[in-house]
Amino acid sequence: MTVREQAVTLRQVASLAGVSRQTVSNVLNAPERVDPDTLSKVRAAIETLGYQPSRTARSLATRKAGLVGYCLARQPGHSLFMDPFLHAMTEAIEASGRHLLVFTAAPGVDGLRTYADLVAQRAVDAFILSDTVDDDPRHPWLTDRRVPFASFGRTWPEQGDEPGPWVDVDGAGACAELVSKLAAAGHERIAFVGWPDPVGAGRDRERGWRGECQRLGLSNEDCVALPAPAGSMAGAALAAGELLDGRRPPTAILAASDLLAVGVLSEVHRRGVDTWVTGFDDSVLASTVEGGLTTVRQPTDQIATTLVGLIDEARADRGVLLAGEIVVRGSARLGG
Amino acid sequence: MTVREQAVTLRQVASLAGVSRQTVSNVLNAPERVDPDTLSKVRAAIETLGYQPSRTARSLATRKAGLVGYCLARQPGHSLFMDPFLHAMTEAIEASGRHLLVFTAAPGVDGLRTYADLVAQRAVDAFILSDTVDDDPRHPWLTDRRVPFASFGRTWPEQGDEPGPWVDVDGAGACAELVSKLAAAGHERIAFVGWPDPVGAGRDRERGWRGECQRLGLSNEDCVALPAPAGSMAGAALAAGELLDGRRPPTAILAASDLLAVGVLSEVHRRGVDTWVTGFDDSVLASTVEGGLTTVRQPTDQIATTLVGLIDEARADRGVLLAGEIVVRGSARLGG
Numbered sequence: 001m002t003v004r005e006q007a008v009t010l011r012q013v014a015s016l017a018g019v020s021r022q023t024v025s026n027v028l029n030a031p032e033r034v035d036p037d038t039l040s041k042v043r044a045a046i047e048t049l050g051y052q053p054s055r056t057a058r059s060l061a062t063r064k065a066g067l068v069g070y071c072l073a074r075q076p077g078h079s080l081f082m083d084p085f086l087h088a089m090t091e092a093i094e095a096s097g098r099h100l101l102v103f104t105a106a107p108g109v110d111g112l113r114t115y116a117d118l119v120a121q122r123a124v125d126a127f128i129l130s131d132t133v134d135d136d137p138r139h140p141w142l143t144d145r146r147v148p149f150a151s152f153g154r155t156w157p158e159q160g161d162e163p164g165p166w167v168d169v170d171g172a173g174a175c176a177e178l179v180s181k182l183a184a185a186g187h188e189r190i191a192f193v194g195w196p197d198p199v200g201a202g203r204d205r206e207r208g209w210r211g212e213c214q215r216l217g218l219s220n221e222d223c224v225a226l227p228a229p230a231g232s233m234a235g236a237a238l239a240a241g242e243l244l245d246g247r248r249p250p251t252a253i254l255a256a257s258d259l260l261a262v263g264v265l266s267e268v269h270r271r272g273v274d275t276w277v278t279g280f281d282d283s284v285l286a287s288t289v290e291g292g293l294t295t296v297r298q299p300t301d302q303i304a305t306t307l308v309g310l311i312d313e314a315r316a317d318r319g320v321l322l323a324g325e326i327v328v329r330g331s332a333r334l335g336g
Numbered sequence: 337m338t339v340r341e342q343a344v345t346l347r348q349v350a351s352l353a354g355v356s357r358q359t360v361s362n363v364l365n366a367p368e369r370v371d372p373d374t375l376s377k378v379r380a381a382i383e384t385l386g387y388q389p390s391r392t393a394r395s396l397a398t399r400k401a402g403l404v405g406y407c408l409a410r411q412p413g414h415s416l417f418m419d420p421f422l423h424a425m426t427e428a429i430e431a432s433g434r435h436l437l438v439f440t441a442a443p444g445v446d447g448l449r450t451y452a453d454l455v456a457q458r459a460v461d462a463f464i465l466s467d468t469v470d471d472d473p474r475h476p477w478l479t480d481r482r483v484p485f486a487s488f489g490r491t492w493p494e495q496g497d498e499p500g501p502w503v504d505v506d507g508a509g510a511c512a513e514l515v516s517k518l519a520a521a522g523h524e525r526i527a528f529v530g531w532p533d534p535v536g537a538g539r540d541r542e543r544g545w546r547g548e549c550q551r552l553g554l555s556n557e558d559c560v561a562l563p564a565p566a567g568s569m570a571g572a573a574l575a576a577g578e579l580l581d582g583r584r585p586p587t588a589i590l591a592a593s594d595l596l597a598v599g600v601l602s603e604v605h606r607r608g609v610d611t612w613v614t615g616f617d618d619s620v621l622a623s624t625v626e627g628g629l630t631t632v633r634q635p636t637d638q639i640a641t642t643l644v645g646l647i648d649e650a651r652a653d654r655g656v657l658l659a660g661e662i663v664v665r666g667s668a669r670l671g672g
Contacts, residue, residue, distance in 0.1 A: 052456040056395040065391065066459075067403075067437070072423055080620070083419040087408055090438050099459065101403070101435050102426050120388040123402075123435065237626065259620075266626050269606075284416070284595075290573060290602050 008051040017045035028053055029062055067101040068093050068311065069124035071111070073131035080259060080283035082130065084300055085152070089128060092304035096312070098125070109137050119147055126311040128152065133199050139163040150310035152303055154319075156200040165310040167303050167320045171201055171280070172208030174296040174324035175254060178278050179212035181326070181334040182252045187276065189222040191250035193239045193260050196227040205256050205280060222248055228260050236263025237270075244271060252276040252332065258283045261293055265331055276332035280324075292329025299325065344387040353381035364389055365398055403437040404429050404647065405460035407447070409467035416595060416619035418466065420636050421488070425464060428640035432648070434461070445473050455483055462647040464488065469535050475499040486646035488639055490655075492536040501646040503639050503656045507537055507616070508544030510632040510660035511590060514614050515548035517662070517670040518588045523612065525558040527586035529575045529596050532563040541592050541616060558584055564596050572599025573606075580607060588612040588668065594619045597629055601667055612668035616660075628665025635661065 014021045019042060026034050027042040034042070045051075059065055070089060073082070086102075093100045101124055105111030115138060118124050125148065129138055132153035140163045142149045151166040182190050192209045195202045206225055213223040226243060229235035236255060240263065243250055253268075253275060255261035261279030268275045269290070279286055282297035299322050306320050328334050350357045355378060362370050363378040370378070381387075395401055406425060409418070422438075429436045437460055441447030451474060454460050461484065465474055468489035476499045478485045487502040518526055528545045531538045542561055549559040562579060565571035572591060576599070579586050589604075589611060591597035597615030604611045605626070615622055618633035635658050642656050664670050 052453070054458040055401065056392055056458060059392040059395070072426055080416075083422075086422075086438070087440065090408055091440050094440060099437050099439055102422070102438050103435055104423065104427050104430060117388070122390040122392060232623075233625065270626075287568075289569065290606075 008049045010051070010053070010057070013042065013045045013049055013051045016049060017042045063122075064125050065123055066098050067124045068098055068126050068128060069101050069103060069115075069118055070128045070130075071105050071114075072102055073107075080257075080285060081281040081298065084283075085130070085298075085303070088300040088304035089307070092301070092308045093128075095305075096308050100128075108133075112137060112141055115141065119145065126150075128307055128311070148311045150307040152307055154200055156203075162319055165313070165318045167306045167310065167322065168201075169298045169303070169324050170321050171205040171296075171324065172211070174280070174326065175205045175208035176212035176215075177326060178254055178296070178334075179209055179216070182276065182278075182332070183212075183216050183218070185276075185334060187252040188218055189248055189250040190218065190252045190254065191223060191243045192225040192254045192256070193228050193236050193243075193264055194225060194256040195231045195260075196229065198227075198256070202256050205254075209254050222250070224250070228255075228263065231260070233259055233263035233266070236260040237267040240264040240267040240275075244268075244273065244275065249273075250275060252278075254278050255280065257281055258285045258293060258295055261286075261295065261331070262289055265289065265293065278332050282327050286327070286329065289331075291331060294329050294332035294334060295327055296324040297327050299323075344385045346387070346389070346393070349378065349381045349385055349387045352385060353378045399458075400461050401459055402434050403460045404434055404462050404464060405437050405439060405451075405454055406464045406466070407441050407450075408438055409443075416593075416621060417617040417634065420619075421466070421634075421639070424636040424640040425643070428637070428644045429464075431641075432644050436464075444469075448473060448477055451477065455481065462486075464643055464647070484647045486643040488643055490536055492539075498655055501649070501654045503642045503646065503658065504537075505632075505634045505639070505660050506657050507541040507632075507660065508547070510616070510662065511541045511544035512548035512551075513662060514590055514632070514670075515545055515552070518612065518614075518668070519548075519552050519554070521612075521670060523588040524554055525584055525586045526554065526588045526590065527559060527579045528561040528590045528592070529564050529572050529579075529600055530561060530592040531567045531596075532565065534563075534592070538592050541590075545590050558586070560586070564591075564599065567596070569595055569599035569602070572596040573603040576600040576603035576611075580604075580609065580611065585609075586611060588614075590614050591616065593617055594621045594629060594631055597622075597631065597667070598625055601625065601629065614668050618663050622663070622665065625667075627667060630665050630668035630670060631663055632660040633663050635659075 010021055010024050014024045024042055055066055090100050105114035127149040129149055130152040132151055132155050134156050136155040139155055143164050154162055154166055154168050179190055192206055194206050226239040228239045253264050255264050258279035258281045261277055262285050265277045279293045279295035282295045286293040286295045346357055346360050350360045360378055391402055426436050441450035463485040465485055466488040468487055468491050470492050472491040475491055479500050490498055490502055490504050515526055528542055530542050562575040564575045589600050591600050594615035594617045597613055598621050601613045615629045615631035618631045622629040622631045
């Protein structure tokens, strides 16, 4: 006997409760239409038999798949943060009584075909988007078709508002706060190591660093930004070497991610200098690297639960900017 | 107008083709029952209208959810490998015409309730299991209920065969091969840094290292295994320090994972010694760490496609052991 053969049927519930199958279906999907006596009688039968409606039956009754789609992006370095995010997202969706369907899609416009297929098959009720790019084509496409979605990350449109609801972490704010704390600790030459050709989030972090340096009256010559070649750890080490070889080497370096920060830190350690280094993400690297990495923690669980709330709301114009939290470890001994 | 309102219905296809709705349904779900003329007529109508059956309708007809369940494990360090695996798994499931439903569950017996709910709701047709532990309770539970599954990783039962189909990477074989190549390069003192209280895969790798050292006649005093406290990068650096402080320090250290290897390597670099270091996984760390890390690549795509093949086969007794591939980088300049 397989599980499927053993499963209690709706017919058995109806028979035990002495009602029609349609009444049982109403109890499950539109209890407000059922009178209280019948409701409690059917619920008692469901309880007694241990009946669980199949997801297919429920989908048919509610016209909902009970699934939310999420596209995995292939970005090995990035995944240091995106993997914990996926866990948090899965848990938040489960807490709302649904499950996450993960899929892959080509980047950009080409990937829209995959979204279109999932919409046409009614395989999902909504999408969670992440790994957003500037003027991301997915957001207006879903908005036009009134498919519910919520975006982790902004799309930085050249004009107008973000297309649809979003949650993001205030990278500019967190980097400005790092600069402010470094300056309070006596640093005046504060450099930045970022990605080559950064997308929105990378630019945002650099903008926060630059703005605060300027606000504090630090000189542009003392506060230099360099891209890490190939966006790699080794590239970040090279960039750090170039900065430290300068005439006025920085005493502190902000890196746009933990991965880049570990590269910067390896060069700092190699030279035996006391340059302070900060990262971004509070990934697994940050707590395991020698001495620990001072970094910015993204509020993963809060991002996930906020996203779930946004897909269930009718308003399409909400944006939620969450603060990152500075986590102090050995690589930059910042005060409170 | 929403997408759902615009969607082409089965009724419209039937009307255009001049057949009943049941015939259209047969074309979709049991084409062998339909005569060729009708088949091509209905398929032409489907093509013309751009009809896509909803997943719910198809589930009802085929009694299949079209979804395979996969439980995400919360293991931050481990995720350096498991994240690429999830990507490969998602693609392999998609290539088979299904999607992956991800979920979370408590570890051990407590998590079985989550599997039971998904089975009872018929939310998934099969499971992919990973992060297996010794005598994992999920495997016999699913086997007893004839729910199809395939396991990435063995469960190392105390007696008898693995319960159900599995794919694994031959960690013992790969570590033996590393020892053999290190010995060929002149090393005689080859240490091992692993996890404290290792589960199956960790033990397997250590066994492969130990076995080959013994086979080559290297002395147990020269080939020592130490656990990395807390299984962390910092712990691995401590273990490496202890090994290098010994009376006969190793000239090569195998680490049970890339994360541990990076910790070992940081201590080796700090001391400026020429100890060779190898990792396991070929994760993002291995290619970005200074000089590059020699490591063992798991054939992620092959693991994923083999797992998909196994859930679709009737035989429940198949096990597939795949070889890891040694990837040589700067940390251990092994010959071919």
